[in-house]
Amino acid sequence: MEMKTSPYDSKIWTKSYDKHVKPNLEYPKESLGDLFDKAMAKYPERVACYFMETAMPFGELRDYVHRFATFLQKNGLEKGDRVAINLANCPQYLVAHLGTLLAGGVASGCSPLMSPTEIAYQINDSEAKFFVTLDAFYEKVLTQVLDKVPKLECVITTNISDYMGLSKIKVTLGKLIGKIPKGKVVPFAGKLVLDFNEVIETEIDLKQVNIDIKNDLALLQYTGGTTGLPKGTELTHANIISNTVQISTWIDRAAEEQEEANNLSAFPLFHLAGLAMSMVTLYLSASQVLIANPRDTDHLIQEMIDKKPQIMVNVPTLYLAIKNNEKAQKIAKEILDDIEIYISGAAPFPAEAINDFEDSMQAKEKVLEVYGMTETSPILSMNPYYGTKKIGTVGLPVPDTDIRLVDIETGEQVELGKPGEIICRGPQVTRGYYNKPDANAKTIIDGWFHTGDVGVMDEDGYITIVDRTKDMLIVSGFKVYSVHVEDILTKHPDIEMVAIIGLKDTDRPGSEIVKAIVQLKEGIEPKDSVKEKLKNYATEHLSKYENPKSWEFRESLPLTVVGKVLKRSLREEAIKNN
Numbered sequence: 001m002e003m004k005t006s007p008y009d010s011k012i013w014t015k016s017y018d019k020h021v022k023p024n025l026e027y028p029k030e031s032l033g034d035l036f037d038k039a040m041a042k043y044p045e046r047v048a049c050y051f052m053e054t055a056m057p058f059g060e061l062r063d064y065v066h067r068f069a070t071f072l073q074k075n076g077l078e079k080g081d082r083v084a085i086n087l088a089n090c091p092q093y094l095v096a097h098l099g100t101l102l103a104g105g106v107a108s109g110c111s112p113l114m115s116p117t118e119i120a121y122q123i124n125d126s127e128a129k130f131f132v133t134l135d136a137f138y139e140k141v142l143t144q145v146l147d148k149v150p151k152l153e154c155v156i157t158t159n160i161s162d163y164m165g166l167s168k169i170k171v172t173l174g175k176l177i178g179k180i181p182k183g184k185v186v187p188f189a190g191k192l193v194l195d196f197n198e199v200i201e202t203e204i205d206l207k208q209v210n211i212d213i214k215n216d217l218a219l220l221q222y223t224g225g226t227t228g229l230p231k232g233t234e235l236t237h238a239n240i241i242s243n244t245v246q247i248s249t250w251i252d253r254a255a256e257e258q259e260e261a262n263n264l265s266a267f268p269l270f271h272l273a274g275l276a277m278s279m280v281t282l283y284l285s286a287s288q289v290l291i292a293n294p295r296d297t298d299h300l301i302q303e304m305i306d307k308k309p310q311i312m313v314n315v316p317t318l319y320l321a322i323k324n325n326e327k328a329q330k331i332a333k334e335i336l337d338d339i340e341i342y343i344s345g346a347a348p349f350p351a352e353a354i355n356d357f358e359d360s361m362q363a364k365e366k367v368l369e370v371y372g373m374t375e376t377s378p379i380l381s382m383n384p385y386y387g388t389k390k391i392g393t394v395g396l397p398v399p400d401t402d403i404r405l406v407d408i409e410t411g412e413q414v415e416l417g418k419p420g421e422i423i424c425r426g427p428q429v430t431r432g433y434y435n436k437p438d439a440n441a442k443t444i445i446d447g448w449f450h451t452g453d454v455g456v457m458d459e460d461g462y463i464t465i466v467d468r469t470k471d472m473l474i475v476s477g478f479k480v481y482s483v484h485v486e487d488i489l490t491k492h493p494d495i496e497m498v499a500i501i502g503l504k505d506t507d508r509p510g511s512e513i514v515k516a517i518v519q520l521k522e523g524i525e526p527k528d529s530v531k532e533k534l535k536n537y538a539t540e541h542l543s544k545y546e547n548p549k550s551w552e553f554r555e556s557l558p559l560t561v562v563g564k565v566l567k568r569s570l571r572e573e574a575i576k577n578n
Contacts, residue, residue, distance in 0.1 A: 007416055008404045013396040013461025018386045020252055025399045027245050027427070031211035032218050032237045032279075033069075033102035037062065039285045040098075046260060048282075049091055050307055051290040052164035056091050058285065061098075064091075064200050068099030071202040072130065075154060075192070079104040079209050082220055084128040085270065086110035086119070086137060088292040091163040092196055093269045094278070096132045096156075101218060104209030105130075108220045108232070109270035112137055113544045120145035121229055123152055126220050126434070132156045132196070139183030146188050157185045158196035160292060213237035220434055221272050223374040229484065232434035233374045240279065242427035243377035246398040247280050251311065251341065251385050261286045264303060265313035266294035267477075272378045273346050277313045294318055297325045305331055310340045315477035316349035317508040319367075323360045336362045341385065345370040346477035348465070348510040351392045369394050371465065375449060377428040381463055393462040394455075401426035404448070405457055411445075419466050422455045423448040473502035473512045478545040480514055482567075485548070488541050489516065494530060496521045497557050499565045503550060503574055516548035517570055519557050526553035 014023045028035055040048065044059030072083065083100040085107060087093045100107045108126045110119065112134065119141060123131065128151070133142060135157045142155065161180045187193055219235040248254070253261075263281045265288070267274030281288040289307045291300055294314075301322060304312075314322075319342060322328055342357075344367055354367050368385065371394030372378035380403070383395035397403045405420030406413055414420035429449050432440040443450050452472075455463045473480040482500035489498045497519040502512035518534070520526060531551065538547050558566040 006413055007457070007461075008402070008413060011397070011402075011461075012416075012459070013403075013457075016384065016387065016396055016460045016462070018250075018252070018384050021250060021399060023399055025245055025249055027238070027242055029213065031101070031209075031213055031216075032240055033098070033104070033209075033211070035241065036098055036279070036282050037065075037102060039282055040065070042285050046285065047287045049094060049288050049290050050262075050303070051089075051091055051292075054091065054163050056163070061091070061094060063204075064095045065098040065102060066204045066206055067200045067202045068095050069103035070204050070206050071199045072099065072103040072105060073207055074202065074205070075130075077103055077105050077129065079211075080106055080217065081130075082106045082108050082126045082128040083130040083132065084108045084110050084123060084126060086112055086131065086133040087158070087269070088112060088134070088160060089266075089269050089274070089290045090158075090160055090292055091290065092132070092158045093290075094282075095200070097269070097275070098282075100130075102206065104211065106217045106220050108222070109272070109275060110222075111268070111270050111543065114141075115539075115541050115543065116141050116144040117541050118230075118543065120148045122222055122232075123149040125229075126222075126232055127151050130154045130156065132158070134181065134183065135159050135185050136181035136183035138185055138193075143186075143188065146191055152191065154192040154194070155188070156194050156196055156199055157183075162196065211237060213241065219272075219275075221374050223479070231436050231439055233430050234432055234434050235374075235377055235430055239377045239428050239430065242400070243276065243379055244280050244283050246400070246428065247276065247379055247382075248284055250382050250398060253280075253284050253286075261311075262289060262307050262309040263287070263311045263313070264289040264291070264300075264307065264309035266291040266300060266318055267313060267315070267346070268294075271346075271477075272374045273313070273372075273477075276378055277343075295321075297321050298327055301325060301327045301331065304339075305335060308335055308338055310338060311343065312339060312341070313343040313345075315346050316344050316353065316510040317347070317476055319344065319349075319357050320353060320509060323357050328361070331361075333362065339363070339366065342367045343370060343382075344368065345372065347474045350509045353509040354391050365389055367391075371395070371463065373451065375430040375443075375451075376424065376426070377430070379428070380422075380424055380426075380451075383462075388460075390458075390460075390462045393458075393464045395463065396461050397424075397463075398426075398428075401428070403457075403463070405455060408454070416457055416459055419454050419456050422451045422453050422463070424451065425449060473500075473514060474510065475502075475505075475514060475545045476508065476511050478543075480512075480546050485514065485516075485542060485546050489518075489534075489538060491541075492534060492537050494520055494524045494534065497565070499557055499567055499570055500548070501567060501571050501574060503578060513550055514546065514548045515550040515552065515574065517552045517554060517557065519554055 040058045040062040048058040048061040218237045220232045222230040265277045370382045372380045383389040499517045505511040
């Protein structure tokens, strides 16, 4: 009797692929550093990145990268050593990232929104030897923890204005009125503290590093978890190369074509979604527009007008902010026509909001929703570039990727159209978390990575995300894990118990507001002074996007018979009251 093949095993989604996309791809065998070095060398006069009034050609970027890499090697970086990069989107980020890879190091993006406690944890957990940051962050945050990070040897500071191409007068005025953050950099005992401009004066003497692309790490990228502190996701050179080729193939860009093009993404480079698009752009020797402050939609729209991007990559809330900005009306029809695709990810994009955006921006069938996570380098699925884009779905699994939807309790495959946890495997999927064997055992089972997301696959292979098994909120594209926030807040001596839930952010479709429902310890009254103290504590120990924007104080929280907080009832109550 012939065995029936499941739709997941037969990869039914491949029948919905665009004609130029093959189910299996070929991938380069060289390291990321070498791959990007060749891409920069091909067109030395072509603009690699635009930043404010700067247009940096590939030749100049490559020179800086080689100098930065040489500096690292001359100052003790060995293959596999970590370099933490804590910058906004600017040319210095690209130099530090590419220089780290070329020197044989491992890059680790750090959010400038992190608290001193969180930054110290990531530096220590990653065992970072070098740290690249803004002078303002150095003065206000890093100096508070430098004595708590013994393995960190060198700090490199820079100012966001250094490569803006602005006149000295504009820079001075910008710093005086606070538009350009600045910080005082003073020496710190036991650490080498240098200015970025000193570093890239290093004479080039780069040593070749033998990289095993399947086993050597390229990135140690941190992601939150449902419990405890963030985990370092191990991504090898092969993981990143695979996803870079998968994405560039999907959007019909072949490395050998080498056509001049601009891509614009306001995703932060310390977030893998932003870094991935940056690396795809570099791989294709294309130009990228760097946006340091995504909230400044006036500037973003002006960059669209001036740079005329073909591809844009953003979170849904930013697309809607662009649409709602009256300056969007100044974008000429020709410019909007030339934008080929608006890639959207990191948060749900409600169907009604997509329709509104496409109508307002003359972008019919141009919004391309994707799905992925740090652990998948990051892309797992995309709506077709040319073919049918099913609004509300996250598209089809990319080439060489296995996807199954399984029953959360039994692990058995579910039928098409039925909800199940998304599990995956493929060349872009992480081998695990750094020094987290318990988390690995729970997440990677029989070679399959369990995403914690619940989805439904239709008969054409399109996936719709319907729920999350992980206790997670989405705040402006950032993942906020409520158990982590609760763990931090309950360390405060006045708090007995706290529940974190997400409220719909009516101003930002697809985004949530973090709400803390607090039960104080016996004898503690919710006076204004107590509330203020707790809010200050949260600001000190949590990222800005994790920090509760709504607080409620109760005598007691609803509990199950085994003592767990009944979050479902709290959510239902919040929905009813809003």
